[in-house]
Amino acid sequence: MSALRQHDGIxxxxxxxxxTSLRRAGAGFAYFDPHEVPRTANSxxxxxxxxxxxxxxxxxxxxxxxxxxxxxxxxxxxxxAFAEQITRDLDRLTDGWYGPGSKSPGHDxxxxxxxxxxxxxxxxxxxxxxxxxDTGAVTLRWGSASSNVTLALVFNGNGHVVVxxxxxxxxxxxxxxxxxxxxxxxxxxxxxxxxxxxTLFDAA
Amino acid sequence: MTEHLFQPVNDDHAIDRVEFALxxxxxxxxxxxxxxxxHHELWQGDLPRVAEPTVFAFNMGGPxxxxxxxxxxxxxxxxxxxxxxxxxxxxxxxxxxxxxxxxYSRWAKVWxxxxxxxxxVVNVFSYQEPPNPIANVALTVVDVFTTEAAAYDLSxxxxxxxxxxxxxxxxxxxxxxYSGWFQTGDCRxxxxxxxxxxxxxxxxxGTLASVSITHSMVLTRLAIPEVVDREADKVWLSQSMExxxxxxxxxxxxxxxxxxxxxxxxxxxx
Numbered sequence: 278m279s280a281l282r283q284h285d286g287i288x289x290x291x292x293x294x295x296x297t298s299l300r301r302a303g304a305g306f307a308y309f310d311p312h313e314v315p316r317t318a319n320s321x322x323x324x325x326x327x328x329x330x331x332x333x334x335x336x337x338x339x340x341x342x343x344x345x346x347x348x349x350x351x352x353x354x355x356x357x358a359f360a361e362q363i364t365r366d367l368d369r370l371t372d373g374w375y376g377p378g379s380k381s382p383g384h385d386x387x388x389x390x391x392x393x394x395x396x397x398x399x400x401x402x403x404x405x406x407x408x409x410x411d412t413g414a415v416t417l418r419w420g421s422a423s424s425n426v427t428l429a430l431v432f433n434g435n436g437h438v439v440v441x442x443x444x445x446x447x448x449x450x451x452x453x454x455x456x457x458x459x460x461x462x463x464x465x466x467x468x469x470x471x472x473x474x475x476t477l478f479d480a481a
Numbered sequence: 482m483t484e485h486l487f488q489p490v491n492d493d494h495a496i497d498r499v500e501f502a503l504x505x506x507x508x509x510x511x512x513x514x515x516x517x518x519x520h521h522e523l524w525q526g527d528l529p530r531v532a533e534p535t536v537f538a539f540n541m542g543g544p545x546x547x548x549x550x551x552x553x554x555x556x557x558x559x560x561x562x563x564x565x566x567x568x569x570x571x572x573x574x575x576x577x578x579x580x581x582x583x584x585y586s587r588w589a590k591v592w593x594x595x596x597x598x599x600x601x602v603v604n605v606f607s608y609q610e611p612p613n614p615i616a617n618v619a620l621t622v623v624d625v626f627t628t629e630a631a632a633y634d635l636s637x638x639x640x641x642x643x644x645x646x647x648x649x650x651x652x653x654x655x656x657x658x659y660s661g662w663f664q665t666g667d668c669r670x671x672x673x674x675x676x677x678x679x680x681x682x683x684x685x686x687g688t689l690a691s692v693s694i695t696h697s698m699v700l701t702r703l704a705i706p707e708v709v710d711r712e713a714d715k716v717w718l719s720q721s722m723e724x725x726x727x728x729x730x731x732x733x734x735x736x737x738x739x740x741x742x743x744x745x746x747x748x749x750x751x
Contacts, residue, residue: 357564365586368586368587384590388527
């Protein structure tokens with residue numbers, strides 16, 4: 278289980294639901310409700326709503342990880358094989374995996390991770406996998422030592438994925454902000470603003 | 482160390498897929514399936530995709546009956562990979578309700594999820610008039626091992642015994658063995674063990690050989706109750722699956738060489 282390590286803390290988070298939000302996600306960012314993803318992807322597989330899926334789900338996701346990939350090590354991975362492996366490994370954890378009182382990822386967390394990971398394209402870059410031993414929440418994090426930008430997907434098992442973007446400047450984490458998960462409109466404004474995530478990636 | 486020539490398909494277990502199934506006394510009709518579909522929200526978060534498989538049954542009843550296909554009502558809920566294969570699927574077809582999982586982690590977690598889906602179906606069918614009792618419970622487990630075809634040595638994976646004739650060890654890479662038996666007691670359990678060994682098409686990892694052990698168990702009620710008690714059914718289902726799970730472990734532990742049992746988590750069964 279060497280791929281798993283302790284959660285090292287998240288400074289900020291943002292969340293937004295729905296395909297509509299994907300349309301306004303510029304600069305390669307996407308945020309979505311993972312429960313929406315499999316239904317949309319299935320539509321691709323079975324010939325319904327193809328244009329909607331390609332435009333609003335697969336393409337933004339692909340763009341997102343192309344962007345993130347340039348921040349990574351430059352090594353490509355067979356992402357679906359990784360996704361299968363990590364999902365299975367996470368599911369094999371039991372409570373107490375990191376010592377007394379530590380929690381394993383619950384069914385709802387794994388369901389959300391599964392829903393998102395299964396939509397990644399095979400060329401996507403492999404993230405680090407972190408588990409919060411207190412809550413069982415799972416974080417997938419992309420980034421590299423040579424970059425000052427990281428992107429993390431945080432799964433708490435509530436049907437949402439939290440997309441966290443962090444810029445590490447000389448002094449601090451810089452522009453970051455926390456939102457209540459139900460504050461969708463506020464989060465949308467954050468992502469659409471000049472000071473939002475798009476600007477952070479532009480700076481990279 | 483020949484025991485390392487074969488690798489289980491997963492790091493610490495060899496289970497490639499598993500299916501949990503219930504057979505009801507009579508086939509589902511269109512209304513039954515509509516009711517199940519109307520309750521999709523109960524498992525929609527886990528199994529969002531819905532499909533209605535088109536299946537035809539051929540009547541081969543005798544010279545006076547024409548051989549003609551007859552449609553069988555079916556319904557499938559699933560969570561699929563990008564390539565369309567199901568990670569999880571709940572299928573209702575004819576008089577069968579089955580849950581398939583192709584990403585096995587631990588028995589408690591996988592059966593726990595399958596149990597929720599099957600119990601949901603059992604609950605939904607509680608309304609049925611006339612009652613449609615459960616006739617049998619089935620569990621199928623597929624264990625898969627691979628090795629380089631050029632280094633194929635069956636004795637590094639399986640051992641000769643009641644379930645595997647000595648001739649299998651002399652047939653090279655491609656062979657098949659089948660055996661079946663009844664286990665009797667309070668219930669009757671039909672065991673089928675199919676072992677397939679094949680050379681796979683060349684791939685990135687070279688030319689591999691695969692040995693799969695498919696163990697199917699069907700536990701049949703000797704007396705189907707006239708009055709349906711769904712709560713009692715759920716207890717019976719749970720106990721039955723646990724027992725079949727132990728039977729599967731015992732059979733696989735009988736087939737696989739002791740040196741590999743610890744690797745796949747079955748050392749305690751030897």
